[in-house]
Amino acid sequence: MIDRARLESIVSQAGEIALASWPGHGHSPEVWDKSPDNPVSAADIAVDNFLRERLGELLPAAGWLSEETADHPERLGRGLCWLVDPIDGTRDYIRGRTGWAVSVALVSSGRPLLGLLSAPARGELWSAEAGRGAWRNGLPLRASQRGDIVGARVPVDALPADSDLAIVDKPNAIALRIAMVGADEADLVATLRWGFEWDIAASTLIAREAGAAVSDAFGNALAFNKADPRAFGVLVTAPAIHAAAVDRLAERAERLARPSAD
Numbered sequence: 001m002i003d004r005a006r007l008e009s010i011v012s013q014a015g016e017i018a019l020a021s022w023p024g025h026g027h028s029p030e031v032w033d034k035s036p037d038n039p040v041s042a043a044d045i046a047v048d049n050f051l052r053e054r055l056g057e058l059l060p061a062a063g064w065l066s067e068e069t070a071d072h073p074e075r076l077g078r079g080l081c082w083l084v085d086p087i088d089g090t091r092d093y094i095r096g097r098t099g100w101a102v103s104v105a106l107v108s109s110g111r112p113l114l115g116l117l118s119a120p121a122r123g124e125l126w127s128a129e130a131g132r133g134a135w136r137n138g139l140p141l142r143a144s145q146r147g148d149i150v151g152a153r154v155p156v157d158a159l160p161a162d163s164d165l166a167i168v169d170k171p172n173a174i175a176l177r178i179a180m181v182g183a184d185e186a187d188l189v190a191t192l193r194w195g196f197e198w199d200i201a202a203s204t205l206i207a208r209e210a211g212a213a214v215s216d217a218f219g220n221a222l223a224f225n226k227a228d229p230r231a232f233g234v235l236v237t238a239p240a241i242h243a244a245a246v247d248r249l250a251e252r253a254e255r256l257a258r259p260s261a262d
Contacts, residue, residue, distance in 0.1 A: 002058065002059060002106070002114065004114070004127070004129065006058065007058065007104075007114065007116065008116060008125060008127060010051070010054045010055065010058065011051075011102060011104050011116045011117075011118045011125070012118050012120075012125055013050070013054075014047045014050055014051050014054075014086070014102045014104075014118060015101075015102045015118030015119070015120040015125075016120060017043070017046055017047050017050055018043045018046075018047050018086075018087055018093070018100075018102060018120070019120040019121060021041070021042065021043040021046075022043070022093060022096065022121060023093075023094060023095065023096035024096035024097065024098065024121055029041045029042050029043045029094070030042040031094050039090050039091065039094060040068065040090060041087070041090060041093065041094055043086075043087060043093070044067075044068050044086045044087045044090060045068055045086070047086035047087060047102060048066055048067075048068040048069060048084065048086040051066075051082075051084055051086065051102075051104065052064060052066070052069065052084075055082050055084075055104070059080065059082075059106070061078065061079070061080060062078060062080040062081055062082050062106065063075025063076070063077075063078035063080065063081035063082065063225070064081065064082050064084070065081055065082065065083050065084070065197065065198060065225065065229055066082075066083075066084040066085070066086065066198060067084070067085045067086065067196065067198050067199075068086050071229070073227070075225065076225070076227060079108060079109070080106060080107065080108050080113075081106075081107045081108075081224075081225040082104065082105070082106055082107075083104075083105045083106075083107055083112075083197055083198045083201040083202070083224060083225070084103065084104050084105075084198055085102070085103040085175070085198040085199055086102060087100055087101075087102060088100060088101050088102070088103045088117075088173040088174065088175045088176075088199060089101060089171060089172035089173030089174075089175075089176065090172075091172045092171060092172035092173065093172075097121075097171075097172065098119070098121040098122050098171070099170070099171025099172040099173055099176060100119070100121065100171070100172060100173050100176075101117040101118060101119040101124075101126075101173045101175050101176050102116075102117065102118040102119075103115075103116075103117055103173075103175045103198065103199070103201070103202045103203065104116045104117075104202055105198075105201035105202040105205060105224070107201060107224045107225045110223040110224055110225060110226070111130065111223075111224065112128075112130065112201050112202065112204070112205040112224060113129070113130050113205075114127075114128070114129055114130070114205070115127065115128045115201065115202030115203065115204075115205035115206050116128075116202055117175055117176065117179060117202055117203060117206065119173075119176060123137075124136055124137060125137055126179050126202075126203075126206050127206070128202075128205045128206040128208075128209040128210075129209070130205065130209070131209075132209070133209050133210075134182055134205075134206045134207075134208075134209035134210040136179075136183060141182045141183050141184075141206070141209075141210035142184060142210055142211060143181055143182045143183075143184060143207060143210040143211035143212035143238060143239075144181055144184045144186065144187045144212065144237075144238035145184075145211075145238055145239075145240070146187040146238040146240065146241055147238075147240045147241070148240075148241065149165075149188070149241040149244040149245060149248070150164045150165075151164065151165065151166055152165050152166065152187035152188045152237075152238070152241060153165075153166050153167075153168045153185070153186045153187045153188070154166065154167060154168065154186060154187070154188050154189065154190075155167075155168050155169060155170040155171065155177045155180055155186050155189060156170055157170060161252075162248075165188070168180075168185065168186055174189075174191065174195070174199050174200060174203070174234070175199065175200065175202060175203035176203070177189045178200060178203035178204060178206070178207050178234070178236045179203045179206050179207060181207050181210075181212045181236045181237065181238070182203075182206050182207040182208075182209070182210030182211075182212055183210070187237060187238045187241065188235075188236075188237045188238070188241065188245055189234070189235070189236045189237070190217065190233065190234070190235045190236075190245065190249060191217070191233045191234050192217055192232075192233050192249065192252055192253050192256045192257075193232070193233065193256065194230050194231070194232055194233075194257075195230065195231060195232075195233070195234065196229055196230055197224045197225070197226070197229040197230070197231065198229070200222070200231075200234050201224050204222060204234065204236065207236045211239065212236050212237065212238065212239065213235075213236070213237050213238070213239045213242035214234075214235070214236050215234075215235050215242070215246070216231050216232060216233055216234060216235065217232055217233025217234065217235055217249060217253040217257070218232070218233075218246070218250070218253055218257075219235065219242070219243075219246035222234070232253070232256075232257045233253060233257075235249070
């Protein structure tokens, strides 16, 4: 198996590459839009190039799927695949805020084996190994054990349709929001849109290994390294409120999934 310490070192170095250009330290990285309202920075590309080289050296047999690299179907024929978001939360990154992270997962047969998040602006390194647990800065994580969805802590900007829930601080990175459930800093994280596997592969393993319940927006199991690397939504909660969250979101999820799925 992979030397986890070496992997953590590589991901931490990737975080330091991003931090070296972070506007929060007074830097001004080059930024442009890949598509309307979809920013990317030179740091995203630098981190992507570094990780592709170093992770390729670490495990040459693994495929590669990254937000900042053109996808190639050859990854589907490999038993293992790296799923990478070089900077998840680019909007926070380019605004000098701390809610961003480098996200790296190793996937086998559709399931993450290893997941890491480097959030150097927060001084955090999150990691998980399937069947062995999850950690932040080396300390074991235990997910939220909330038993009632009413009052559940949710990292969002506003809750117009769910006023019985409680708002907590929201980092831009969906990976960090998901990890918050694993750290008992949130009770429920949900997205109701089409998203990509690289956004959630590492963090959902972290949350699951800490004891959280994880699914897509409809309550179905997530799968990774698919030919179409998308899924509709993600739902990560304290285990006891997962069914209630699925029920609460069902009508909205059904309505919102249809147009983008056609």
